[in-house]
Amino acid sequence: MDDLTLSDYVQRSKQRVLSTLVDWLRIPSMSADPERAGDVARSAEFCAGLLRDAGLEAVEVLWAGGAGAPGNGSPAVYGEWLNAGRDAPSILVYGHHDVQPVDPLDEWSSPPFEPVVRHTEILARGASDDKGQVLMQIEAIRGLLAEHGGLPVNIKFLIEGEEEVGSPHLEDLVERERQKLAADLIVVSDSTMVASDIPSTTLSMRGLVSFDVHIRTARSDLHSGIWGGTVPNAALVAAQLAASLHDAAGRVTLPGFYDRVRELTNEEAASLASVPFDEKAYCKQAGVQYLEGETGRTPYERTGTRPTAEVVGLHSGYGGPGMKTIVPATANLKVALRLVPDQVPEAIAASFREWLAERAPKHIEISATSSEGVAPLVTLPNQPAVRTLCDAIEQVWGSSLFLPGAGGAGRRKVSAGC
Amino acid sequence: MDDLTLSDYVQRSKQRVLSTLVDWLRIPSMSADPERAGDVARSAEFCAGLLRDAGLEAVEVLWAGGAGAPGNGSPAVYGEWLNAGRDAPSILVYGHHDVQPVDPLDEWSSPPFEPVVRHTEILARGASDDKGQVLMQIEAIRGLLAEHGGLPVNIKFLIEGEEEVGSPHLEDLVERERQKLAADLIVVSDSTMVASDIPSTTLSMRGLVSFDVHIRTARSDLHSGIWGGTVPNAALVAAQLAASLHDAAGRVTLPGFYDRVRELTNEEAASLASVPFDEKAYCKQAGVQYLEGETGRTPYERTGTRPTAEVVGLHSGYGGPGMKTIVPATANLKVALRLVPDQVPEAIAASFREWLAERAPKHIEISATSSEGVAPLVTLPNQPAVRTLCDAIEQVWGSSLFLPGAGGAGRRKVSAGC
Numbered sequence: 001m002d003d004l005t006l007s008d009y010v011q012r013s014k015q016r017v018l019s020t021l022v023d024w025l026r027i028p029s030m031s032a033d034p035e036r037a038g039d040v041a042r043s044a045e046f047c048a049g050l051l052r053d054a055g056l057e058a059v060e061v062l063w064a065g066g067a068g069a070p071g072n073g074s075p076a077v078y079g080e081w082l083n084a085g086r087d088a089p090s091i092l093v094y095g096h097h098d099v100q101p102v103d104p105l106d107e108w109s110s111p112p113f114e115p116v117v118r119h120t121e122i123l124a125r126g127a128s129d130d131k132g133q134v135l136m137q138i139e140a141i142r143g144l145l146a147e148h149g150g151l152p153v154n155i156k157f158l159i160e161g162e163e164e165v166g167s168p169h170l171e172d173l174v175e176r177e178r179q180k181l182a183a184d185l186i187v188v189s190d191s192t193m194v195a196s197d198i199p200s201t202t203l204s205m206r207g208l209v210s211f212d213v214h215i216r217t218a219r220s221d222l223h224s225g226i227w228g229g230t231v232p233n234a235a236l237v238a239a240q241l242a243a244s245l246h247d248a249a250g251r252v253t254l255p256g257f258y259d260r261v262r263e264l265t266n267e268e269a270a271s272l273a274s275v276p277f278d279e280k281a282y283c284k285q286a287g288v289q290y291l292e293g294e295t296g297r298t299p300y301e302r303t304g305t306r307p308t309a310e311v312v313g314l315h316s317g318y319g320g321p322g323m324k325t326i327v328p329a330t331a332n333l334k335v336a337l338r339l340v341p342d343q344v345p346e347a348i349a350a351s352f353r354e355w356l357a358e359r360a361p362k363h364i365e366i367s368a369t370s371s372e373g374v375a376p377l378v379t380l381p382n383q384p385a386v387r388t389l390c391d392a393i394e395q396v397w398g399s400s401l402f403l404p405g406a407g408g409a410g411r412r413k414v415s416a417g418c
Numbered sequence: 419m420d421d422l423t424l425s426d427y428v429q430r431s432k433q434r435v436l437s438t439l440v441d442w443l444r445i446p447s448m449s450a451d452p453e454r455a456g457d458v459a460r461s462a463e464f465c466a467g468l469l470r471d472a473g474l475e476a477v478e479v480l481w482a483g484g485a486g487a488p489g490n491g492s493p494a495v496y497g498e499w500l501n502a503g504r505d506a507p508s509i510l511v512y513g514h515h516d517v518q519p520v521d522p523l524d525e526w527s528s529p530p531f532e533p534v535v536r537h538t539e540i541l542a543r544g545a546s547d548d549k550g551q552v553l554m555q556i557e558a559i560r561g562l563l564a565e566h567g568g569l570p571v572n573i574k575f576l577i578e579g580e581e582e583v584g585s586p587h588l589e590d591l592v593e594r595e596r597q598k599l600a601a602d603l604i605v606v607s608d609s610t611m612v613a614s615d616i617p618s619t620t621l622s623m624r625g626l627v628s629f630d631v632h633i634r635t636a637r638s639d640l641h642s643g644i645w646g647g648t649v650p651n652a653a654l655v656a657a658q659l660a661a662s663l664h665d666a667a668g669r670v671t672l673p674g675f676y677d678r679v680r681e682l683t684n685e686e687a688a689s690l691a692s693v694p695f696d697e698k699a700y701c702k703q704a705g706v707q708y709l710e711g712e713t714g715r716t717p718y719e720r721t722g723t724r725p726t727a728e729v730v731g732l733h734s735g736y737g738g739p740g741m742k743t744i745v746p747a748t749a750n751l752k753v754a755l756r757l758v759p760d761q762v763p764e765a766i767a768a769s770f771r772e773w774l775a776e777r778a779p780k781h782i783e784i785s786a787t788s789s790e791g792v793a794p795l796v797t798l799p800n801q802p803a804v805r806t807l808c809d810a811i812e813q814v815w816g817s818s819l820f821l822p823g824a825g826g827a828g829r830r831k832v833s834a835g836c
Contacts, residue, residue: 031740032738032739032740032741032742033738033739033740034739100742100743100744101736101738101742103736103738104748107638107639107747129641164742164743165740165741166741205643206643208643208743210741210743212741217706217707218704218705218706219704219705219706220525220705221525222704222705222706223547224726224728224730224754224756225623225624225626225756226721227704227721228721228726228728228754228756229711229712229717229720229721229724229726229756230700230704230709230710230711230717230720230721231704231706231709231710232706232708232710233728233729235660235729235730235731235732236660236661236663236664236728236729238657238732239656239657239658239660239661239729239732240657240660240661242653242654242657242658242661243654243657243658243660243661243662244661245654246654282648286636286637286640286645286648286649287636287637287638287640287747288635288636288637288640288649288650289635289781289782290650290779290780290781291648291649292648292649292650292779293647293648294647299647299648302647302648303644303645303646303647303648306647308642308646308647310642310646310651310654310744310745311651311653311654311657311734311735311746312642312653312735312736312741312742312743312744312745312746313653313734313735313736313737313742313746314653314656314657314732314733314734314735314749315732315733315734315735315737316729316731316732316733317729317730317731317732317733317752318519318521318730318731318752319731319733319750319752320450320451320519320521321450321451321452322449322450322451322583323450323583323584323628323630323730323752323754323789324450324518324519324582324730324731325518325582325626325628325730325754326518326728326730327728327730328729328730328731329525329705330522331732332737334735334736334737334741336642336646336741336743338642338643338646338647361708361710362708363707363708364707371741
């Protein structure tokens with residue numbers, strides 16, 4: 001299929017593809033909410049239908065608890081086209097069909113599951129994370145199979161259903177389906193370009209380990225007029241913990257946190273420094289007034305090559321209208337740590353627990369549950385597949401591809417949509 | 419009425435009074451919740467009925483917007499008995515019939531508006547704050563009028579309906595009803611004894627000024643994998659503010675906060691030090707494992723004679739089940755400051771705003787609304803009324819009355835009930 005045929009195919013298919021995406025985006029497949037399990041399952045079936053329509057074979061919904069056995073976790077979807085033959089390379093496309101929760105709802109300019117096309121963007125939960133990309137890749141295969149009748153490589157799709165909750169069952173699933181999922185290369189569609197006019201790809205991803213910390217300082221909330229001044233305050237304990245996550249230089253205070261962080265080579269640092277950075281545009285895109293972070297590191301270094309700690313949630317005491325004169329008895333602190341090569345999630349989790357034990361007051365009730373960690377990942381730039389990708393992108397864009405340093409360029413979002 | 423008659427009257431009335439209290443406690447008069455305005459009004463009418471039954475005259479429900487004109491604020495109740503004559507002193511009894519909100523509901527051992535009698539306590543919202551005390555005082559007047567046909571003093575009751583939200587309209591009400599409410603002495607029933615076996619009264623109350631701080635660092639929540647490391651985090655900003663409310667010695671960091679705090683005289687300090695303090699019992703009563711607070715001050719000094727700052731609520735980011743990988747864009751921080759003589763609420767509010775402007779990052783959206791302040795209050799121990807009270811209590815208890823120092827013993831709660 002030459003460029004002309006491809007363009008023609010895209011033009012002919014545009015409305016159908018767009019309408020398919022809108023239908024998919026209407027399904028509120030929020031994996032964090034147990035009450036949405038049915039919607040996540042419906043989204044999986046929808047995705048399986050897309051794969052079948054595209055000409056993929058052996059399409060099935062995969063459950064963590066075994067094929068056809070719902071129970072633990074949300075369903076993933078598998079499909080394959082293996083007719084390139086045993087000697088051709090196999091490429092596994094990974095994506096996910098679940099989406100983030102949507103609260104607070106009043107921050108949305110339009111309802112999150114009623115897709116709206118505005119200018120060149122589709123506004124809806126999951127449009128760019130990750131249903132849009134997954135559909136684009138399925139449609140690419142569909143077009144190539146329809147127009148060419150075949151592919152030069154074998155293709156496998158694994159579209160996960162619980163990426164937004166940290167993929168708790170993915171490892172089990174991969175272990176069980178090891179044969180089926182075996183591939184020479186994995187393409188992950190859950191990331192974006194540096195900017196919409198800068199051709200780029202991501203060769204590394206930051207890892208993740210997160211913690212849900214529950215604090216109790218008293219049997220129940222106490223009256224501030226009566227007890228205030230003598231009793232511990234759970235909100236204050238949580239605030240003090242959160243405030244001490246970073247030192248004055250913006251570095252994470254967990255013991256040994258940076259021990260295994262790989263520093264950029266000069267070449268990598270130069271590559272990263274060569275990427276245009278427009279602070280004003282970046283701030284506008286993020287919707288913030290200023291940037292901050294680890295001292296002595298550029299913004300791209302901070303988001304791509306450095307580990308971070310974020311307070312994801314902090315809830316304690318009275319949050320309703322008016323005021324209550326209480327000393328809160330309980331607090332919940334949620335922290336997410338982004339990891340880079342060669343940090344090991346399990347070691348970082350241990351470090352967090354050590355940190356917590358050191359900093360929390362001795363005599364309060366405190367419990368911390370951690371998510372299963374996701375390790376950071378790197379692809380070396382000299383891989384044949386990376387060179388092929390560079391060639392293809394250069395052919396379409398007419399300019400060379402930006403390759404973030406192997407230190408890990410992390411996930412970066414370009415569209416102001418969602 | 420001699421002691422015997424009084425005891426007999428109490429015995430005869432006990433079941434009726436208890437049953438009346440239970441009926442009153444069933445009314446969920448939560449002034450902080452606009453949806454409960456009807457219940458607060460119902461509670462006011464209930465209270466007016468109690469005053470009429472007791473033999474008080476000119477009983478009426480007083481609205482901030484003028485008699486009979488609901489609108490702003492929750493209704494107060496007034497009643498009087500002025501037949502002691504112009505030369506007799508007038509005593510105003512103050513209390514309130516509104517109650518605190520009840521969330522989190524799952525912390526209650528029994529439903530808050532279904533009173534339960536357990537051992538010698540009634541468990542229900544408002545039982546000891548403040549319907550129980552108000553009813554006791556109304557019943558005392560009822561008994562004296564019924565048995566004696568009169569009183570040696572003139573009595574006025576003002577039972578407020580918005581004490582739990584900081585009495586926003588009380589000043590207007592008092593201003594408008596200045597003539598009616600004029601009195602030589604005010605008795606406030608909204609406080610307790612040092613312990614149930616230590617006869618005591620409170621001669622001073624800590625004041626209050628509270629702040630509702632809203633913080634916005636970004637247009638909307640951001641993905642921590644993409645932006646984490648460069649963008650400000652609203653939860654962290656709120657946590658840092660909360661954590662910096664106190665210095666290492668437990669002193670409040672607002673500029674000039676202690677400038678007008680009256681230090682105890684040696685006599686006052688000695689009086690306070692003479693009160694028995696059982697740390698273990700105190701902790702058990704509060705339901706806490708340890709005590710903390712301003713260095714170099716005793717627990718009674720901390721809660722009675724020293725100003726404090728409490729984080730009443732801190733809410734930011736994701737608080738639901740599971741985890742979201744976000745950088746929160748908004749946060750709400752609620753702070754209540756307890757004041758002692760001679761701190762001035764307006765000056766302290768200005769100090770808080772100055773503190774906030776100094777400590778908050780420059781380029782975030784931040785707004786702080788403050789409650790109308792309540793000034794701290796002191797009654798001198800050598801007042802004739804205080805001596806009369808001492809005599810009366812000594813006669814009933816057989817031991818002398820403990821008078822917390824005029825530096826302000828604040829509100830103290832004894833019962834483990836509510």
